[in-house]
Amino acid sequence: MPSQEQEIVLKGGNENVVVQVGETVRRPVHPWTPAVHALLRQLEAIGFSESPRVLGFDAQGREVLTMIPGEVGNYPLTPAMMTEASLVACAHMLRRYHEAASIQPGWGDLPWRYRDPDPARWEVICHSDVAPYNIVYREGLSVGLIDFDVAGPGPKLWDIAYAAYRLAPLGSDANCIGFGFREPPDRARRLARFCDAYGLEDRRGLLEMAITRIEGLRDDILARAAAGDSGVATHLAEDHVGSYNADLARIRANEAALEASIL
Numbered sequence: 001m002p003s004q005e006q007e008i009v010l011k012g013g014n015e016n017v018v019v020q021v022g023e024t025v026r027r028p029v030h031p032w033t034p035a036v037h038a039l040l041r042q043l044e045a046i047g048f049s050e051s052p053r054v055l056g057f058d059a060q061g062r063e064v065l066t067m068i069p070g071e072v073g074n075y076p077l078t079p080a081m082m083t084e085a086s087l088v089a090c091a092h093m094l095r096r097y098h099e100a101a102s103i104q105p106g107w108g109d110l111p112w113r114y115r116d117p118d119p120a121r122w123e124v125i126c127h128s129d130v131a132p133y134n135i136v137y138r139e140g141l142s143v144g145l146i147d148f149d150v151a152g153p154g155p156k157l158w159d160i161a162y163a164a165y166r167l168a169p170l171g172s173d174a175n176c177i178g179f180g181f182r183e184p185p186d187r188a189r190r191l192a193r194f195c196d197a198y199g200l201e202d203r204r205g206l207l208e209m210a211i212t213r214i215e216g217l218r219d220d221i222l223a224r225a226a227a228g229d230s231g232v233a234t235h236l237a238e239d240h241v242g243s244y245n246a247d248l249a250r251i252r253a254n255e256a257a258l259e260a261s262i263l
Helices: 033-046 084-100 156-167 173-179 187-198 206-226 230-237 240-253 255-262
Strands: 007-009 019-021 024-027 054-057 063-066 124-126 135-138 141-145 152-154
Touching: 033 054, 033 063, 033 084, 084 135, 084 141, 084 156, 084 187, 124 156, 156 187, 156 206, 173 240, 187 255, 206 230, 206 240, 206 255, 230 240, 240 255
Parallel strands: none
Antiparallel strands: 007 019, 019 024, 024 063, 054 063, 124 152, 135 141
C-alpha cells in the first residue's frame, strides 16, 4: 500500500482518528480489533453487503477496511436522511444485520469491548451504536453500517432500542432541531414505524432499554471524566451529559404515549 497516498481525515471519530486512503479506511487497532474482524469476516461470508470488508493492516499498524461510498449521517442530517423511507430502510438494515450476526462457537472468549454480563441474554453480536453517524447513506437511504468498535454479544433489544432512540428520534425538542429537523417530528408515530419495519414482535421493555442505554452513556462519560480520561473531552465540550439528561426527561415525560404507540 503506497505510503505517498493522500490521507483524508474523516468526520466523526470522537475517540479515534479515522482516515481515508484511496478507496480504503484506516483505523487505529485496539484490544478488541480481533473480535471485530471475526465479526466482519462472518458478515462478508454470509453476504451482508452493508458492512466494511477487512483488508488487513498497513505499515503503520492500522487496520485497513474497504470504504463504503456514500455520505455518513453526521449532524445536522440532510432532509433525505430524515424521511420515513430512510427510517424504514435503516430498520430493515438492522434486521438483516441481526440475521447475519449470529454468535459462533468460542466467540464468547473473544476480546469484545462490550458484552452483556448475562450470557443467557446473548442472542447476537450487537453493533451497539446504530445511529446516523455510523450509517452510510446514498440518496437518503442506508447502504452501510460502520464503526463496530463496541460490538459484542447481547440481546437484540440492546441494538433496537438504541437505534430507535437515535433514528425516530426520541430526544428532546432542542436535540431534534439540532439533528436537522425543522420542528420536532411525531416521535411516537416514527417509533411505531421503526418497530414495524424491523418486524419487532415483542416490544415490551423497549423504552426501558432505551432509558438504560442513555443512562449508561451519560454515566460512562462522567466516570471516565472523573478518572481523567482525555477520550471524553469532546463529549464534555459538547455537553453530551446535559443532552442525555434532556432526552431522558423527554422520554420519561412521554413514556405512556410512546408505549401506547408500539404496544
